[in-house]
Amino acid sequence: MRFSTSLKTFLSRSALAAVALLPLQAFAQSATAFLSAPQDSVTLRMAETRYKHSFKVSEAGQEKLVRISPTSRGNTMWLNLGKDSLAITYKGRDKERYTLSNGKDTVQLVFSFFSPPAHEPLVKKGTEEYGKQQYALAADFYQQALKATPTGAHTRTTYYNLACCYALLGQKEPALKALEQAVKAGYKNVAHLKRDSDLDILRKEKGYLQLVNKLEKTQAQLGDPFKAQLVTTDVHNFWKAYDAAAKHPAQKQEIFEKQYFGKASAGLQDYFENKIGSVELFMNNLVNKPAFFPAIRKNTLQVDAMKPAIYQSFQKMKELYPAATFPNVYFVIGRYNSAGTVSDNGLLIGIDQFSRSADVPLQELNLWERNNYNYVHNVPPLIAHELIHFIQSDRNDTTLLSNALTEGMADFIGELISGVNTNQRIHDFANPREKQIWEEFQKEMYLKRAYNWIANGNQERPDRPADLGYYMGYKICEAYYTKATDKKQAVKDILEMKDAKAFFEQSGYADKFLQANNR
Structure with a gap:
């Protein structure tokens, strides 16, 4: 089975559609959170948490963060008051922006939600049925998803998962056909395919062996680091669309759909599927900056x-690591929610988040965006980080520890090969507080609590950065590497790690805190 990033993204989206302005009264009747604005003050009430917070509209030019639910960091709600708006992040959802009027009598809520692509809820249902071992039902949902959206980056994963379901049902012929379609759609992860137990029934089939041979030949071509291409066509297409939209603002969304996304490289197609999500969200970010x-x-x-x-x-x-492979690197401009990620097609770099220089204004960026906005000269270390993600082995482990090691090894080995730590800001905060952070981390490390430590930008605070899971994963990998006498073997062990718990124990990372306590 292969889980797509787009499915994880879908789980955090609202199914509400369109963009609308609602008067205060309508919002108060339809939701558990509402704002009221008598005279110069605005009050936020959350029925779920029995929380009430008031502030003055005249304070709107100031930066203010208020934590709503301190007992559960996973459900924390933050208020970020700046300029003339109040941005609210709740339970990891996209921001809901409340636009303040003159502060006398009314407040308006701007919905930025959208309807997900037609295939996403079907893929979600298919994955749920797969988890229940209802493979026939799962296959039916995957087929419906492919009919609903027959093209796009999702098809290779959906076809692959369909093949797994058929194989688990003992249906070799349709399983092979679906697997062939997955490869035709761009599926390239031969290492995962060869070790996926779902496909065991196909191992001796001629069609399966031919597919593996084809993918291995393709993989072998990635062994030369100097043959990796740096693809910048999407960035150039973005700026062409940007200029055209400036001349015809009424058609700006249509222009970007045709001139940017309509001409997307394989990398931008994947980045759109996994990170951008919708043209509406992309445009919302664009017009707000x-x-x-x-x-x-x-x-x-x-x-x-x-x-x-x-x-x-x-x-x-x-x-x-002589077995390393080097895919193409695609540079794209997204909606400021991912500086880098990977897909079967290569490394996907959101260069808008690594475009900082002294002359770039920051007033339109929120707290998390400002804190995670990096200088353009740090793009090579970012690519080194993403390269490690492309190379590292998969693990069927959803614990915080496993997720932290996945990110931490990308930072650690990425620093070994580039000389720069892409998350130095987090290390600067965490190094003098390492023991405290470790004590917090170890309480959750064997639980499915990555949301408190990784990609948790909604928990960013002025006094504590998000993404501290990267730091903990780095420190554990560093301990393992430092302890090893054969450094190249240590790198191999880290990249090919199969058991996160065993690796952690072998690293000896926790020992230094035990020794400190015994002094």
Whole structure:
């Protein structure tokens, strides 16, 4: 079975559609959270948490964070008051933006929700039925998803999962046909395919062996670090669309759909599926940053100058781990929610989040965006981080520890090959507090609590950064590497880790705290 990032993304989305302005009275009748604005004050009430907070509209130019639910960090709600709006993040959902009027009598709520693509709820249902071992029902939902959205990046994963269901039902012929369709749609992860027990019934089939042979030949071509292509066509297409939209603002969404997403590379197609989610969300981010985007233009076009540093990191990786593969690197502009990720097609870099320079205005960025906005010269270390994600082995382990090690090894080995830690800001905060953070981490490390430690931007605070799971994973990998006498073997062990708990115990990371307590 292969779980797609888009499914995880779907679970956090609202199914409400469109963009609408609602008067205060309508909102108060339809939700458990509402705002009221008598005279110069605004009051937020949350019935779920029995919480009430008031502030003055005249304070709207100030930065203010208020924590709503301190007893459960997973359900924390934050108020970020700045400029003339109150942005609210609740339970990891996308921000709901409350626009304050003159502060006398009314407040309006702007919904930025959207309807997910037609295939996503069907894929979700299929995955749920798969988890219940109802493979026939799961296969039916996957087929419906493919009919609902017959093209796009999701098809390779959906076809693959359909093949798994058929194989588990003992139906070899349709399983092979679905697997062939997955490969045709772009599925390339031959290592996962070969070890996926769902497909055991196919191992001796001629069609299966031919597919494996084809994928292995493709994989072998990725062994040369200098043959990886740096693809920038999407960035250039973005700016062409941006200029066209400036001339025809009434058609800006249609222009981006045709001139940017309509001409998307394989990398942008994957990035859209896994990170952007909808053109509406993309446009919402774009129009809310009218000063930011023109200022970053020149920085997003500097990839050519970075080539020597990028290839130097790739070469170092080949020396440390000869089995490494080097896919194409795709540079894209998204909606400021992912600086980097990977897909079967390669490394996907959201260069808008790594476009910082002294002349870029920051006033349109929220707290998390500002804190995670990086300088353009740090793009090569970011690519090194994502390269590790592309190479590392999969683990069927959803614990916090496993997720932290997945990210931590990307930071640690990425630093070995590039010389730069892409999350230095987090280390600067955490190093003097390492024992305290470790004590918090170990309470949840064997639970499915990654949401408190990784990709938890909704928990970013002025006095505590998000993503501290990266730090803990890094420190455990660092301890293992430091302890090892054979450093190249240590890198191999980290990348090919199969048992997160056993690896942690072998690292000896916790020992230093035990020794400190015994002094």
